Amino acid sequence: MTSYIxxxxxxxxxxxxxxTLITFTMLKLVPGDPARALAGKNATPQRIEYVRHERGLDxxxxxxxxxxxxxxxxxxxxxxxxxxxDVSEMxxxxxxxxxxxxxxxxxxxxxxxxxxxxxxxxQYSFWDTTLTTGALxxxxxxxxxxxxxxxxxxxxxxxxxxxxxxxxxVLWIIPSSWESFTYLILPALTLGLLxxxxxxxxxxxxxxxxxxxxxxxxxxxxxxxxxxxxxxxxFKNAVIPVMTIAGIDLGALIGGAIITETVFNRPGIGLxxxxxxxxxxxxxxxxxxLFATFFFVFANLLVDLGYAWVDPRVRLGD
Amino acid sequence: MDARKTDEVVxxxxxxxxxxxxxxxxxxxxxxxxxxxxxxLGIILVFLCVGTVELVFYQAHWHVRSSADTRAVGNRAPxxxxxxxPNEVNxxxxxxxxxxxxxxxxxxxxxxxxxxxxxxxxxxxRIALLVGIIAVAIALTLGLIxxxxxGYYGGAIDSVVxxxxxxxxxxxxxxxxxxxxxxxxxxxxxxxxxxxxxxxxTFARISRGQVLSVKSMEYVEAARAxxxxxxxxxxxxxxxxxxxxxxxxxxxxxxxxxxTEAALSYLGIGVQPPNASWGLMxxxxxxxxxxxxxxxxxxxxxxxxATVFGFISFGNGLRDATDPKLKE
Numbered sequence: 001m002t003s004y005i006x007x008x009x010x011x012x013x014x015x016x017x018x019x020t021l022i023t024f025t026m027l028k029l030v031p032g033d034p035a036r037a038l039a040g041k042n043a044t045p046q047r048i049e050y051v052r053h054e055r056g057l058d059x060x061x062x063x064x065x066x067x068x069x070x071x072x073x074x075x076x077x078x079x080x081x082x083x084x085x086d087v088s089e090m091x092x093x094x095x096x097x098x099x100x101x102x103x104x105x106x107x108x109x110x111x112x113x114x115x116x117x118x119x120x121x122x123q124y125s126f127w128d129t130t131l132t133t134g135a136l137x138x139x140x141x142x143x144x145x146x147x148x149x150x151x152x153x154x155x156x157x158x159x160x161x162x163x164x165x166x167x168x169x170v171l172w173i174i175p176s177s178w179e180s181f182t183y184l185i186l187p188a189l190t191l192g193l194l195x196x197x198x199x200x201x202x203x204x205x206x207x208x209x210x211x212x213x214x215x216x217x218x219x220x221x222x223x224x225x226x227x228x229x230x231x232x233x234x235f236k237n238a239v240i241p242v243m244t245i246a247g248i249d250l251g252a253l254i255g256g257a258i259i260t261e262t263v264f265n266r267p268g269i270g271l272x273x274x275x276x277x278x279x280x281x282x283x284x285x286x287x288x289x290l291f292a293t294f295f296f297v298f299a300n301l302l303v304d305l306g307y308a309w310v311d312p313r314v315r316l317g318d
Numbered sequence: 319m320d321a322r323k324t325d326e327v328v329x330x331x332x333x334x335x336x337x338x339x340x341x342x343x344x345x346x347x348x349x350x351x352x353x354x355x356x357x358x359l360g361i362i363l364v365f366l367c368v369g370t371v372e373l374v375f376y377q378a379h380w381h382v383r384s385s386a387d388t389r390a391v392g393n394r395a396p397x398x399x400x401x402x403x404p405n406e407v408n409x410x411x412x413x414x415x416x417x418x419x420x421x422x423x424x425x426x427x428x429x430x431x432x433x434x435x436x437x438x439x440x441x442x443x444r445i446a447l448l449v450g451i452i453a454v455a456i457a458l459t460l461g462l463i464x465x466x467x468x469g470y471y472g473g474a475i476d477s478v479v480x481x482x483x484x485x486x487x488x489x490x491x492x493x494x495x496x497x498x499x500x501x502x503x504x505x506x507x508x509x510x511x512x513x514x515x516x517x518x519x520t521f522a523r524i525s526r527g528q529v530l531s532v533k534s535m536e537y538v539e540a541a542r543a544x545x546x547x548x549x550x551x552x553x554x555x556x557x558x559x560x561x562x563x564x565x566x567x568x569x570x571x572x573x574x575x576x577x578t579e580a581a582l583s584y585l586g587i588g589v590q591p592p593n594a595s596w597g598l599m600x601x602x603x604x605x606x607x608x609x610x611x612x613x614x615x616x617x618x619x620x621x622x623x624a625t626v627f628g629f630i631s632f633g634n635g636l637r638d639a640t641d642p643k644l645k646e
Binding site: 011014015018019022026029030133136137141142144145149151152251254255256258259262273276277278282285288289296 | 573581619623
C-alpha cells in the first residue's frame with residue numbers, strides 16, 4: 001500500500017505542475033500588457049518600465065512561473081486586474097458556498113446506487129425501462145436548463161422555495177437554520193438529479209456484469225440465500241467501480257456547480273467566474289479554475305486511495 | 319427422415335457457419351432491439367436534416383427574402399424550414415417588450431424583440447451541427463494521431479503523451495473550456511477551437527487502449543513479416559480493427575460538444591447576439607421568466623435536450639451493441 005501511495009503522490013505532483021503551468025501560460029497569453037494595466041491610465045513609459053521590472057514581468061518565462069508557484073504555495077493568487085481586489089480573498093469567501101452545493105449534490109447523487117441495483121435485478125421490467133430511459137434523458141439535460149425550469153416551477157409559479165441567494169451557515173458549510181437550508185434545496189436537487197441519472201446508469205451496468213459472473217453462480221450453487229448472494233457477493237463488487245466513476249464524474253459535478261450558481265445567483269466560485277467573464281478578468285477566472293481543479297484532483301486522490309485499500313488488485317497490479 | 323433433408327440442414331448450417339455476420343451487420347441487428355437507441359438515431363437523423371438544410375440554404379434564402387420579393391409573398395417565406403427571418407425585429411409582436419405567447423402564426427411565440435422563436439430555434443440547429451462536427455473532427459484527428467502512436471511505440475513517447483492527457487483530465491472539463499475561451503475571446507470560431515483542442519485526450523486514451531490490445535495479435539505480426547512499415551501497420555491494420563469504442567466516443571462527443579457550446583453561449587462567452595444559438599436563446603429568455611415567458615425558454619431547451627439525448631442514447635446503444643461481453 002505504501003508504494004502505491006508514493007507512486008500516486010508522485011503522479012499527483014506531475015499533474016499539479018502541469019495544471020499550474022497551463023493556467024500560468026493562459027495568464028501570460030491574455031492580450032494586452034499587464035505592466036501597462038498595473039501602472040495605471042496616464043503612466044509615463046518610464047513608470048511602465050519601472051512597474052514591469054518591479055513586478056518581475058521582464059524576467060524569463062520559467063522564472064516568472066517559479067515565482068507564481070511560490071506565491072501559490074503561500075496562498076497568494078495575485079490580484080484582479082479589473083477591481084484590484086486580492087484574488088485569494090475572493091476565493092476564500094466564495095469557496096464554502098460552492099463546496100456546500102457540491103457536497104449536497106454528492107449526497108443526492110448516491111441515491112443512484114440503490115436505484116441502479118434495483119434496475120439491474122429487475123432487468124427489462126417496467127421500472128427498469130422507465131428508470132433507464134429517465135436516466136438517459138436527464139443525462140442529456142444541461143444543468144442550467146434543468147435549473148431554470150426548477151426555478152420557474154417551484155420558485156416563481158408555486159412560490160415554495162427561494163429562487164436565488166444563499167443562507168447563513170455554521171461550521172463553514174452546514175446551513176444554520178431551516179430557512180437557510182431552503183436556499184440550498186433547488187440548486188442541490190438540480191445538480192444532484194443529473195448525477196443520480198449518471199450513477200444509477202453506471203451502477204446498473206456494473207451490477208448486471210457482476211450478477212452474470214461465475215462466482216455468483218457458484219454462490220447460488222452452494223445454496224446461499226438470494227439476499228446473501230446479491231448483497232454479500234454481488235453488490236460489494238459492483239459498487240467499487242461505481243465509486244471510481246463517481247470520483248471522475250466529480251469533475252462534471254464541479255463544473256455543473258459552477259453553472260448552477262449562475263442560475264440561482266449563489267455567490268460562490270461559479271458566480272465569481274461568471275462576473276469575471278464579463279470583465280474578461282483572466283486572473284480571477286484562472287484562480288477559480290485552479291481552485292476547482294485542485295478540489296477535483298484531491299477528491300480523486302482520496303477515491304483512488306480508498307479503492308486501492310478496498311481492492312488489492314489495484315495496488316498490486318500495474 | 320430421408321437423407322436429402324438431413325443434407326440440406328447440414329448444408330444450411332455450414333452456410334451459417336461459413337458466412338458469419340459482419341461486425342456492422344451484427345451491430346445493426348443488435349441495435350435494432352434497443353428501442354431507446356433507435357429513438358436516438360431518429361432524433362440524430364432529423365437533426366442532421368434540419369441542420370444541413372439550414373446550413374446550406376440560410377444565407378441564400380434570407381438574402382433573397384430581404385430583397386423586393388419579400389412583400390410579394392408577405393411574411394410567409396415559401397419553401398424552406400424557418401418561416402420567418404430569424405433576426406427580423408418586429409415590435410408589433412412584442413407589445414409590452416416581453417414577446418407574445420404561441421399562436422397559429424408563431425407556434426413557438428416571439429421574444430422580446432418580436433423575433434419568431436420557431437425560426438430562431440430552427441436556424442440555431444446550424445450552429446449546433448457545425449460545433450458538433452467540427453469540434454469533434456478536430457479532437458478526433460489529434461486523438462487518433464497521438465493515441466495510436468503512443469500505444470504502438472510505448473516507452474517514453476507513451477509516458478509523455480499519457481501524462482499530458484492526465485493533466486488535461488485533471489481539469490473539470492467545462493472550466494478548462496471557459497479558461498481557454500476567456501483567453502481566446504468570445505465568438506463562434508473560438509468555440510470550435512476550444513472544444514476541439516481540449517477533446518483530444520479522450521480519443522487518444524481510447525484509441526491507445528485499443529491499439530495496445532490489438533498490436534500483439536498474429537495478423538499484425540503477419541503484416542510486419544510481409545514488410546509493412548509502422549505507419550501502414552498502425553493505420554491500415556491496427557486502427558480499423560479497434561474502432562468500435564472510438565465510434566461510441568464520437569457519438570457521445572458530438573452530444574457533449576453541443577451541450578458545451580450551449581453552456582458557453584449561455585454564459586455569454588460563446589455565440590454572440592444577434593446570432594441564434596440554443597444556449598444564447600435560453601440566456602436571453604431567463605431575464606423575462608418572472609414575466610411568465612415560458613415559451614421562450616421551453617422551445618430552445620427542448621431542441622437542445624432532444625439533440626443531446628439523441629446522441630447520448632445512440633452512443634450508449636452502440637456501445638452495448640458492439641460490446642463483445644454482452645454478446646449472447
